[in-house]
Every structure is written in C-alpha cells, then in structure tokens.
Amino acid sequence: MLPRTLFNSGHDEFRRMVRRFIDQEIMPHHARWEEQQHIDRQVWNRAGELGLLCMTIPEEYGGMGGDRLYSTVLMEEQSYVGATGPGFAVHSDIVANYIYNFGTQEQKHHWLPKMASGEAVGAVAMTEPGTGSDLQSIKAKAVKEGDDYIISGSKIFITNGYLADIIVVVVKTGNSGSGSKDLSLVLVEAGREGFSKAKPLHKVGMKAQDTCELFFDNVRVPQSNLLGSEEGRGFSQLMQELAWERLIIAILSVATAQGAYDATLAYTQDRRVFGQPVVAYQNTRFKLAEMKTEIAVGQQFVDRCLELVLKGELTQEAAAAAKLWTSELACRVVDEGVQLHGGYGYMLEYPIARAYIDSRAGRIYGGTNEIMKELIARSL
Structure with a gap:
C-alpha cells in the first residue's frame, strides 16, 4: 500500500545479505533446533562473522556503528519466515545496549567485542517465578561481602539463557522498602561457581529459541560487575x-x-x-x-x-x-x-x-x- 521511506540503499543491500544468511544457514536447520530447543552454538559465531550482531554498537567496541534500522531489518527478515530460534535481538539490542549505555570502559572493552563476534552470548535476567511483570517485587539479591557481591535467587523465562555466557541480572541491592530504589543491574559470567542453568523450558511455541530458568546459589562476583556508577539505579x-x-x-x-x-x-x-x-x-x-x-x-x-x-x-x-x-x-x-x-x-x-x-x-x-x-x- 503506502511505500516505506525509512530505509536507504545501505539498508537495502544489508537486507539482501540477511535474507541469504537466513535462507542458507537458519531455515534449513530450524526444525532440528525446535527438537533440541535451542539453536546451534556456532550460528552465533557465524552471525558475528557476517556483522549481524551488535550492529548499533560503535566500531571501537567491535560493532558496525549502524543505526537501529539495521537491527530492524534483521528482526523483520527473521519474522517474515518464522525464524524465531535465534535470539539476536535480545543479545544485540537489549543486553549490548545495557553494557554500552551503563557499563564502565573496562566492561565495554571486555564484553562488547566478544558479543559482536559471537564469542559471548548475552542474556538479561529480569523475571522471577511469582513476579511476572512486577519487577519491583523481585527477590533475587546481591549482598556485599568485602569487594564482592554474593548473589542468590532464581530467574525464569530467560531468552538465550541456556547458551548465555554473560547475563545482565536484575537484583536487589538495598532494603529501603521503596522497591524501585533497591534495584541494580549486575553482570554475571556463566562460569561463576554457584551459577547454574536448567534445561530449556517446554514452551507452546518458539521452540527453537532457548528459554530457561537460571539459578544463583551464593554466586560471588566482584562489585566492579555493577552496571552504573552506584547501586539503586537499576529500575x-x-x-x-x-x-x-x-x-x-x-x-x-x-x-x-x-x-x-x-x-x-x-x-x-x-x-x-x-x-x-x-x-x-x-x-x-x-x-x-x-x-x-x-x-x-x-x-x-x-x-x-x-x-x-x-x-x-x-x-x-x-x-x-x-x-x-x-x-x-x-x-x-x-x-x-x-x-x-x-x-x-x-x-x-x-x-x-x-x-x-x-x-x-x-x-x-x-x-x-x-x-x-x-x-x-x-x-x-
């Protein structure tokens, strides 16, 4: 009907490349991924090689420095053909944004190039059993001990959770009783002692997209993993x-x-x-x-x-x-x-x-x- 005027020739060429990638390297495997309930890990590396990850992140951190229309193109092309397995949007347009917007230079230089290359898969852990959309009622907490945080609690319905290497976790770092002022965002690496992942959840649909529950059993991370200059800014x-x-x-x-x-x-x-x-x-x-x-x-x-x-x-x-x-x-x-x-x-x-x-x-x-x-x- 009405023509779309948002995209320029660069976006159009990018769209053609994305279509080839999805046709050749996503859709032929999607049914198998639905059976195993997650995509193959190497797909992340391949997407990184092609520049399909963290596209809006500046080049100094490994991204392509593009606008969000490049992200839009990838999301649209996946959705046109029902390629719901790859959680690229959560990784590139949510997790990477949290690190880029609120992280220290050290955090950005350490994680963003790995996320852009596909070496590290990102997830964000908000929802908990029993809280749903009410983030101010979460129970996962991070308690200071020396120079570390000790994180305990669980998160559910976490996209990319099963393959995740780095997770932005919403935790309580205060007890003011005001809810929103007690929340902080903390980076947790998947290899930390006490951190574990359940098997992918048995969902009605979107079966190829790995979605799982995460557990934090007194997971110790340095306080330098806090996103932002001070606690209580998470909300x-x-x-x-x-x-x-x-x-x-x-x-x-x-x-x-x-x-x-x-x-x-x-x-x-x-x-x-x-x-x-x-x-x-x-x-x-x-x-x-x-x-x-x-x-x-x-x-x-x-x-x-x-x-x-x-x-x-x-x-x-x-x-x-x-x-x-x-x-x-x-x-x-x-x-x-x-x-x-x-x-x-x-x-x-x-x-x-x-x-x-x-x-x-x-x-x-x-x-x-x-x-x-x-x-x-x-x-x-």
Whole structure:
C-alpha cells in the first residue's frame, strides 16, 4: 500500500545479505533446533562473522556503528519466515545496549567485542517465578561481602539463557522498602561457581529459541560487575531501555503478521476447492483485504515510532501502544490465516501453523498487554 521511506540503499543491500544468511544457514536447520530447543552454538559465531550482531554498537567496541534500522531489518527478515530460534535481538539490542549505555570502559572493552563476534552470548535476567511483570517485587539479591557481591535467587523465562555466557541480572541491592530504589543491574559470567542453568523450558511455541530458568546459589562476583556508577539505579536503567525493547516486539509482530499474510495469500491462490482457487471466493478476498489493510496501518505506526527512535524521541506511551496494538494484530492475522488454510492450517509443516503457536507470546513478554494498557492509561 503506502511505500516505506525509512530505509536507504545501505539498508537495502544489508537486507539482501540477511535474507541469504537466513535462507542458507537458519531455515534449513530450524526444525532440528525446535527438537533440541535451542539453536546451534556456532550460528552465533557465524552471525558475528557476517556483522549481524551488535550492529548499533560503535566500531571501537567491535560493532558496525549502524543505526537501529539495521537491527530492524534483521528482526523483520527473521519474522517474515518464522525464524524465531535465534535470539539476536535480545543479545544485540537489549543486553549490548545495557553494557554500552551503563557499563564502565573496562566492561565495554571486555564484553562488547566478544558479543559482536559471537564469542559471548548475552542474556538479561529480569523475571522471577511469582513476579511476572512486577519487577519491583523481585527477590533475587546481591549482598556485599568485602569487594564482592554474593548473589542468590532464581530467574525464569530467560531468552538465550541456556547458551548465555554473560547475563545482565536484575537484583536487589538495598532494603529501603521503596522497591524501585533497591534495584541494580549486575553482570554475571556463566562460569561463576554457584551459577547454574536448567534445561530449556517446554514452551507452546518458539521452540527453537532457548528459554530457561537460571539459578544463583551464593554466586560471588566482584562489585566492579555493577552496571552504573552506584547501586539503586537499576529500575531507571531498565526504564530507559524499555521503550526500545517494546518497539522491538512491535517490529517483530508486524513482520510476523506480514509473513502470515504472504503465506496465506500464496496458499489460497494455489489451493483449489470446488473447481476454483480459494482466493476466488468473495469471503476469502474480503478477509485478505482486511488483513492487508490492518498490517499496513500497523506498519505505518511502527515506522513512525522508528523515526522517533532515530531522533531519540520515542516515548514510553507510544512504545506501549505500538506493542499492544501490533501484538494483538499479529494474533488476529495469524488466526485468520489458519482459518483460510482449513485443515492444513493446523499442520506444523505449514508456516501458518508455526506462526499460530509462536505469535501468542507477543502479548505476554516485554510486559503483558494489560500492563501496556495501564501505562497508556496513566497519560489520560
């Protein structure tokens, strides 16, 4: 419908390279990764070789120094084809940002080049059993002992957790009772004594993306692993990055909807019922028209938010609205796609069926959509 004007020729060339990488090195293995519940470790190294990791990080720290549209291209191309296994966005656009924005020079020079090359996989550990979206109620704590922190507690639903080498952990470092002022972000290396990972969780969808529970049994790390100049800044650090993190979900959601639409259109053009293609029936054409229109609306909203990201002007309210609307959109479009596929829409060898079980999580992670409504309502 409306042309997209965000991307330049550099982004377009990058998109072609990303498509080749996904077609040749991701999708042929994705079904096997779904069985083992995580991608192969060497894929991270290969992505690093191609410059697909930490793209917005400056060159002095191993990145390419690109804008966030390069990250957007990679996220879109993964979502168009249902490549939900590689957790590149969490690694490059969340974990690396925390280290770059809040880390010391030593932390940045040590970890960011390794993350950009794929030598180190990053994860962020926020959610705990029983806390959900309520970060101020977490129980994991870091207690000072000499020059170290002793970390105890557990985290759940951690993307990249099973293969992670470095984890940004949200912990309590104070007991003021105010919640947000007690939180800090601390780096924990996977090899620390007392740190352990459970097997990948058995999820309904997104089976190739490793998601697991992490345990911290009196894990000792130096106080120099604190992100930021002082304790108690964790909540404000999280809030500073959350708008972009929620827009990431919106980017993924619209692209998922587009991929589902494309697969459904192709199927209805090819599949014949009562002597004619399914797309020849008015109901099918009207449903496809509705899907196409809603996706176009969602894409324009997301693209406008991306323009604000490039200017540093994206608000929490706009990001919450984008995440809310597009994650709901993805589920609607995918559900219609399943219906138009008929019985085959329920078969996992068809992309639309995989999208059906993969897309539902978008309304939950990054803060549930009920939380998004609450954030938007605060501005009324």
